[in-house]
Amino acid sequence: MDVISTDVAIIGAGGAGLRAAIAVAETDPTLGIWLISKVYPMRSHTVAAEGGAAGVIKDNDSLDYHFHDTVSGGDWLCDQDAVELFVNAAPLELMQLEHWGCPWSREASGKVAVRPFGGMKIERTWFAADQSGFHILHTLFQTSLKYPSIRRLDEYYATDLLVEDGRCIGLTAIEMRSGRVVALQARAVIIATGGSGRVFPFTTNGAIKTGDGMAMAYRAGVALKDMEFVQYHPTGLPGTGILITEGSRGEGGLLINKDGYRYLQDYNLGPPDPWPRLKAMELGPRDRLSQAFWHEQRKGRTAKTPYGDVVFLDIRHLGEKKINERLPMVRELAQSYADVDPVHEPIPVRPVVHYTMGGIHTDVNAATSVPGLFAAGECACVSINGANRLGSNSLTELLVFGECAGRGAATFAKTNSGAGSAAAGAAAQAFEQRIRALFTRAGASETVSGLRKEMHDTIEEGAGIYRSHASLQETCRKLAELRRRYANVQLQDRSNVFNTDLIAVLELGAMLEVAEAIAHSAACRKESRGSHQRLDYPERDDANYLKHSLATYRGAEPPEVSYCDVVITRSKPAERVYGGAAA
């Protein structure tokens, strides 16, 4: 067992992990940093974000507007102190990226341009054409190369946190190139591993989004918060689930059903103005738009395709020039993967799992309940997204709270000495034995792909856009069964070098744990709020459920679900209003 020691270990080298690493390096360049990721940093899924990042910068906008849009967009399940901090820090973080070279799209004057996004009262989304996440990720990665203290362990798969006397003192990981197991001892650890969209069968998320970091924290005793809130993005390509950015609606794209009718006007989102009215119609929030699709489908007004029913996103009226300038990737993706040129034809789209609002429970400083452990980005739930995230808040979130986590971890590492290594060594040995047992297990009958398929089927069936007691009970039962059967999964590949079968086995374990947290949290929440819609409890119930759910790990047993209060400072829960009435 190799042991590596450092001051701060960061798991995940996407937007949040890189931003955290830079923050540690800038807080104190003498602190040692290891940035660990199962992929090279530029492969991280931040790369796939398209539309942009929200931050108040224009004179017609205000921090108050951003605050209220976010809180009402989240159906009042946001912690308002966190949102306050977030909207205040957002403009500076985005400006910092500009200073690091991010190629933000510009106005003619040379100032940074902004575009409208769903659920936002004022246009405030900074964008780099329709590859904003790509540019943010590459800017952060390239900038990180400036800092000698940021060292990387690329293609190391982190498996478990090491906790001693209630404090996080490091982690175990597998070097994928060699199969070597290492223990990484650290004074502070940050988890920045992104979301868990791959728990679902139809998702915009890349193959790597398997919730590893969430599961690691969960097993280490940190609660997963608000896991029942899973965002469906209304516009994914059928079949592949490839994201077609909300930016295309921000630029004026229209959603029509099979009859060419702008159906959103039937769901309290009208009037159907020919121009993009903010917070209305196509610029309504994602939960409402995805739910409207479900109803359209019930009414038989969606079109059939071999990959399920679709509606259409029409951007033809923007014209070729604007499409090429503002939405070049959307055009390319639609041409390649849907055989449609959006300059000439509408794009077939359907709702697709996109974002995990819930995640590792943290406070406003990105700290978890385990001292020395921090989390930021999509894997975390600092509660700025509540029951429904507004588009373009998440890229900003990973910057604001990535920075926060980095600063917090640096301070923690400076003020706390290294912990003893006895327990770390023992835990790491146990881990190594667990891996070896997988290699030598004989006659096991379950396959990774078989179990994964059954997980996909049951989570989609039970915990999709609309849920009910019966559907969730069945999904909970099935997931318990799958977790039992997982103990009998067969590793086919017994080699050490770049064993992706081994990684898939470990990822499946994480996904099953995360799936169980989602299903049980959803079963317990007997109301409809934001992205969590119950057919049997169609109304929001503030009296009983204006609370965050907390799923706590209980080994082989299903999680215990408890609740904690939502922080409400200056926005009292009210009705969410979109459409003409929101003006």
Added chain:
Amino acid sequence: MSEEVTLEILRYRPETESEPRFQTYRVPYHEDWVVLDALNYVKDHLDATLSYRWSCHMAICGSCGMMINGEAKLACHAFLRDYRNAVIRIEPLDHFPIERDLVIVMDSFMEKLSSVKPYLIPKEQKPVRDGEYVQTPLQLMAFKQYTLCINCLLCYAACPQTALNEGFAGPAALALAHRYNLDSRDNGKEQRAEVVASDEGIWECTFVGACSEVCPKHVDPAAAIQQTKISASLDWFKARLMPGARR
């Protein structure tokens, strides 16, 4: 019986095999499948021991570069329909050591990328609170194309020089250096010239242009390298013919 396609995939497991060999798999044909879908079918249904890198399935993460019938391609952007009625031969990217199966060792690229100082080096640090560096759409356009590189390494597999000279910084790294050199906010050209204009830099390029042909993002690294050559030559002349005139 429904249509199938035949994949011939290079297999290499260094712990047990002294050299690579090809293994054949038959997978269902789907009009809209890409080669990556076929590989995933193999992984899930035929042979879980096959290793390859992938993630986004939308040609932006750059993980799944490989040789497909001899051409450097992204597996997620190579459609089965373009290989209909042919055997599809899949190999790891040329000009890199094979780590295992379709996975290459890319350490050399990561070092090259880092060596060109691919980050903004401004003339003077302006406080973030003072707002953005003004940059007109025209100034942005001057370098935007060169920001689009996804580091998929197809250009290294296509470039004849990377095969001949291991140390050659290569198309993607040089294009990225050019991207920062052209950025109106940057003043780091001289610092980058140590690598860019060295023996391992632009002068190694013989302008075959294969890099630009295979680039899935139309970055055109060949143009970046030619422009850098011209600019470096001008700087060289300026420095020698007009002492003191160098910027």
